Each structure stands twice: as C-alpha cells, then as structure tokens.
Amino acid sequence: MTSLAFDLTGAEVLLPEGLARAPLSFAEGLVVDGPVGRAVDLDGYLVLPGIIDLHGDGFERHLAPRRGAMTDMAEGIVATEAELAANGITTGVLAQFLSWEGGLRGGAHAAGVFAAIRDTRGSLATTLIPQLRFETHMLEEYATLPERLAEWGVNFVVFNDHLPHDRLAEGRRPPSLTGQALKAGRSPEAHLALLQELHARGPEVPAALDALCARLLAQGVRIGSHDDHTAEDRAQWAARGAAIAEFPETETAARAAKADGGGVVLGSPNVVRGGSHKGNASAGALVAMGLCDALASDYHYPSPRRAALALAREMGLEAAWALVSSGPARLLGLADRGELAPGKRVDIVILEAATGRVAGTLAGGRFSYLGGALAGRFLA
Incomplete structure (x- = not known):
C-alpha cells in the first residue's frame, strides 16, 4: 500500500470541535499533529469525515x-x-x-x-x-x-x-x-x-x-x-x-x-x-x-x-x-473513524464549498476518488 503524507491547508475542516479554517495533516493512513509532507492549498473546499x-x-x-x-x-x-x-x-x-x-x-x-x-x-x-x-x-x-x-x-x-x-x-x-x-x-x-x-x-x-x-x-x-x-x-x-x-x-x-x-x-x-x-x-x-x-x-x-x-x-x-x-x-x-482527530483513519471526503459536490475521497489514506480540478491541486 502506498502511504501518502499531506498537509491540507486553506480549507474549512470539520474537526470534532466544529468547522474551522485549520490545517489537517496525515501520514501512514492516520490523521496526525503538525506538518508532515507537501502542503496542498484547498481554498474553496470543505474537508469532512x-x-x-x-x-x-x-x-x-x-x-x-x-x-x-x-x-x-x-x-x-x-x-x-x-x-x-x-x-x-x-x-x-x-x-x-x-x-x-x-x-x-x-x-x-x-x-x-x-x-x-x-x-x-x-x-x-x-x-x-x-x-x-x-x-x-x-x-x-x-x-x-x-x-x-x-x-x-x-x-x-x-x-x-x-x-x-x-x-x-x-x-x-x-x-x-x-x-x-x-x-x-x-x-x-x-x-x-x-x-x-x-x-x-x-x-x-x-x-x-x-x-x-x-x-x-x-x-x-x-x-x-x-x-x-x-x-x-x-x-x-x-x-x-x-x-x-x-x-x-x-x-x-x-x-x-x-x-x-x-x-x-x-x-x-x-x-x-x-x-x-x-x-x-x-x-x-x-x-x-x-x-x-x-x-x-x-x-x-x-x-x-x-x-x-x-x-x-x-x-x-x-x-x-x-x-x-x-x-x-x-x-x-x-x-x-467517523471524525478527523489525531490517531483516526484518514477517511475524508473533500467537497466543493460552492456546490457541495464531491471533489475527492480518501479511504485509509488512499485516494478512492479524485476529480480533475482537485487533482490539479495535489499533482501541481
């Protein structure tokens, strides 16, 4: 299994304490504290469990x-x-x-x-x-x-x-x-x-x-x-x-x-x-x-x-x-799983904030779906 490590920035993230514009980092299939990899700007997106x-x-x-x-x-x-x-x-x-x-x-x-x-x-x-x-x-x-x-x-x-x-x-x-x-x-x-x-x-x-x-x-x-x-x-x-x-x-x-x-x-x-x-x-x-x-x-x-x-x-x-x-x-x-907190699985759906449509999905830290516009953010 290929392990991904990213620092998601700029998005509205649904954390256990509520929705916040905060970074979300993950590596080895788990949500972690602190920066761990390449930063990806997700301004204009929602990051949800x-x-x-x-x-x-x-x-x-x-x-x-x-x-x-x-x-x-x-x-x-x-x-x-x-x-x-x-x-x-x-x-x-x-x-x-x-x-x-x-x-x-x-x-x-x-x-x-x-x-x-x-x-x-x-x-x-x-x-x-x-x-x-x-x-x-x-x-x-x-x-x-x-x-x-x-x-x-x-x-x-x-x-x-x-x-x-x-x-x-x-x-x-x-x-x-x-x-x-x-x-x-x-x-x-x-x-x-x-x-x-x-x-x-x-x-x-x-x-x-x-x-x-x-x-x-x-x-x-x-x-x-x-x-x-x-x-x-x-x-x-x-x-x-x-x-x-x-x-x-x-x-x-x-x-x-x-x-x-x-x-x-x-x-x-x-x-x-x-x-x-x-x-x-x-x-x-x-x-x-x-x-x-x-x-x-x-x-x-x-x-x-x-x-x-x-x-x-x-x-x-x-x-x-x-x-x-x-x-x-x-x-x-x-x-x-079920929430985005350190130690939890990286099970994430990324939505377009303006439309609510699914732009990308990660399950266990692996992409299971990645739309074209969002793919450009990760592959740039």
Whole structure:
C-alpha cells in the first residue's frame, strides 16, 4: 500500500470541535499533529469525515444488471466501490437479502455476493461490510444460518418480514405475485403455495427467532430490526438483542428504539425527497425530534451527502454531518473513524464549498476518488 503524507491547508475542516479554517495533516493512513509532507492549498473546499453508509443495496445493479447476463460478481464489487467513492462514502455496508423471493434474493446468489466481497475488499481502499437481510419466516434456514454466516464472513444480520400477511390471511392473491414468481423461477401457483405455507407457520416464528438471535449474539454477530411499526414490534427485537433499528415506519417505533437504547437508522432518500415514498414517517421530522442516530443510503448512494447538507441548513453542519459519520461509526463499533482527530483513519471526503459536490475521497489514506480540478491541486 502506498502511504501518502499531506498537509491540507486553506480549507474549512470539520474537526470534532466544529468547522474551522485549520490545517489537517496525515501520514501512514492516520490523521496526525503538525506538518508532515507537501502542503496542498484547498481554498474553496470543505474537508469532512468520510461518509459511513450503514445500509445500502444500490450495489445490486452492478452485480446483476440483467438476469443471467453477468457472472463475474467481483467486477461488480469493484464498480460498486467506484460509485461509493464518487459519493464520498469511505465505509459501506452492502445489504444482501436471503429471502423466499428467490432469484437475486435467494441463497445461491447471496453466497456469491458474499464471496465476491470477501475476495475483493482487501484490494480496495473503501471498507466494505457485508450485511445479511434475513426474512424471518424462512424457518428451514435457521438451523444452518450461523455456520453459513461464519463461512461467508458476515457479522451483521438485519431481520425483515415482507410477507403480504394481510392478503394471505384474507385468502387473496398478492398483487405482485406473478412478477415475484417469474423472478424466482417458479410458477405463480407454486409461489402462492410457498407464501401460504410460510404465512401459516407464523406462530412458530417468535420462539424460533428468540433461539436464533441468542445463537447469533453468542457468535459475535450484530443484529438489527427493520421496518418496525409499533412500540411492541421494537420491544420484541430489543429483547432479542437487536441493537439497531433500521427505518422504523412510525414515530412511535422510533421513540421506542431510542428508549430501549437502540440506534435508529433512517433513509437519507426520505430526507432528500421530503418524505417517505411509502407513506411512512418523515425522516426529516424524526431527525428534528432527535430520533435518528444515522442516515443510510438505502437504495441511492448520493443521498447521504445531499441529506446531510440539506439538514445542515437547519441544525448546523457539525450535527448534520455526524448522522453520516460519527453516528454510524458508533453504531457499528468502529472507533477508528467517523471524525478527523489525531490517531483516526484518514477517511475524508473533500467537497466543493460552492456546490457541495464531491471533489475527492480518501479511504485509509488512499485516494478512492479524485476529480480533475482537485487533482490539479495535489499533482501541481
């Protein structure tokens, strides 16, 4: 690994104590005190802690752009890193399903994705963290899941339940049944029968989840809940040791998560849009209430930066940027990053002060993205 040493001068730098026009020096991949290398004038730029994306599935289009058309997932991971870096993300959680939906959310595809992450991330500057999104009603998967997670190198699991329970309870066909069946390689009749069987076994799920979560926690796996709707939903997950609540759908669920000590993760596209596209709680409103610890990209990698800059107009840059840097670092237990202080990793995003656009990104002291105008400053 090539080690860079620079003294960044002239920029507005977001330090732990706040935004200041102060020099920032780094060498050997760490922020250090005092001048160490060649000075680079960054007048006109903002230097901020790199974005830590706690949940993103935008990588799916790189790994499977068309059904059956691409088979080299490692190339997709490399392309994903390029997109992450271009959006100022220095640590990215890649969220892959294991779901009854099958196809790109089935077990074989998940194994391929995790193998590609494992095989490529050591050669990339950006830190890539695999996350398994697991559908709760897949009871036949429970017995071997802990061993497969260890094999895949996955230490982060979030539980989902996307079964259309209301429709199934009423004996009606879900509206997306045919499309889901085709993606899974099943007939609509076979897919409906599977959903009905999973729904019918619902009473077995809570006790099975209790036992599974206990095994995962003992194995050192971090677990989280997803789309909690009520305080009771969140209480059940808190009792199982789920320390992270992703995308609570209501203010009530978000307040319950904060009360039980869980970290609340909201979607940055929700902030950028000005509300949820599904009619759930407004992320911007929950942030204003103090009910958010981290903003995640969800399905759109440019959104964490855009959301933080938008929120900065109301709450200040320091507090807003913490939602995409130090906040997610704390939830993931990454004490070596999330702020620009001596001894921390050189995970930095450099923004054009006038536009807020990403001009450059360094991860672990290595450039992962460098725009033309900024490149001229470093190469002059």
